[in-house]
Amino acid sequence: ARPLSCTRNTPGLRCRRALFGWFFNASGRQIGSGLSTDVYAATLLDFFEELGIVRSEDWTWWKRLLQTRIWSCFLSAQTAVAVLPPVGVRVLWSSQEGPVLHSTEGPAIEWRDGTRSYWLRRKMVDPLFFEEPESAPIRDILLEPDARTKQDLINLLGLPRYLSRTKVTVLDQDVDLAGMSRRLLALKLEFGERWCVVEVRCPSKGDIHYLWVPPEMERCSQAVAWTFGFDVEQYAPQVEA
Numbered sequence: 001a002r003p004l005s006c007t008r009n010t011p012g013l014r015c016r017r018a019l020f021g022w023f024f025n026a027s028g029r030q031i032g033s034g035l036s037t038d039v040y041a042a043t044l045l046d047f048f049e050e051l052g053i054v055r056s057e058d059w060t061w062w063k064r065l066l067q068t069r070i071w072s073c074f075l076s077a078q079t080a081v082a083v084l085p086p087v088g089v090r091v092l093w094s095s096q097e098g099p100v101l102h103s104t105e106g107p108a109i110e111w112r113d114g115t116r117s118y119w120l121r122r123k124m125v126d127p128l129f130f131e132e133p134e135s136a137p138i139r140d141i142l143l144e145p146d147a148r149t150k151q152d153l154i155n156l157l158g159l160p161r162y163l164s165r166t167k168v169t170v171l172d173q174d175v176d177l178a179g180m181s182r183r184l185l186a187l188k189l190e191f192g193e194r195w196c197v198v199e200v201r202c203p204s205k206g207d208i209h210y211l212w213v214p215p216e217m218e219r220c221s222q223a224v225a226w227t228f229g230f231d232v233e234q235y236a237p238q239v240e241a
Helices: 010-019 039-051 057-066 138-142 147-157 159-165 220-227
Strands: 003-005 031-033 072-075 080-083 091-094 098-101 168-175 181-188 194-201 208-213
Touching (some): 138 147, 138 159, 147 159, 159 208, 181 220
Antiparallel strands (some): 003 080, 091 098, 168 181, 181 194
16 A cells, blocks of 8 residues: 555544544554544544534544545544555456456556556566566576466566576577577576577568477477477478568
């Protein structure tokens, strides 16, 4: 949650003591409130105010505070922290975990003031991977234990950029039927992992493309055949374009 500072908390505290005393926690030192907890009580008191039963400057101030759509507010004698609801949330549905915060297209959470928060599979990630990938910390990728999140981070950074900043091993290289060179590369990661990509070139434009392949691949021909769903013996194109 994103905290917003609130300096004028004394009226709110007096109001809470007078009207919402039962919201105090066991220690009696903090109050948790906001639209996440106060909807019923605030609605009731607003109705009482219309009837003329409740007249309080503290309540009027507190009502204006709630009207800012604060979701949660935690007050003490010296400090008030308020949490606003986001205006946009992106999630990934998991059959085991349900909805989890996740987005590879942009921020998973956005607030009205422009604040953004980036998440991949329930884990907050450095905004640089989205906003300035050329400056993103590659160490975050190497130390990420989840393989899917690791691959998402590499894709956000850009595989060519990742390869240029890490050590790779050339397992095999050859020339395809179109006369274009290709290479099978092994990426060294933490925890003893080895991932492989095959580097191919477009015959018409010469652009370089990288294709993820299983780590047990040993030859370029085998890796390319796998990307088409064939064994190397079955994959025998007459023309490559």
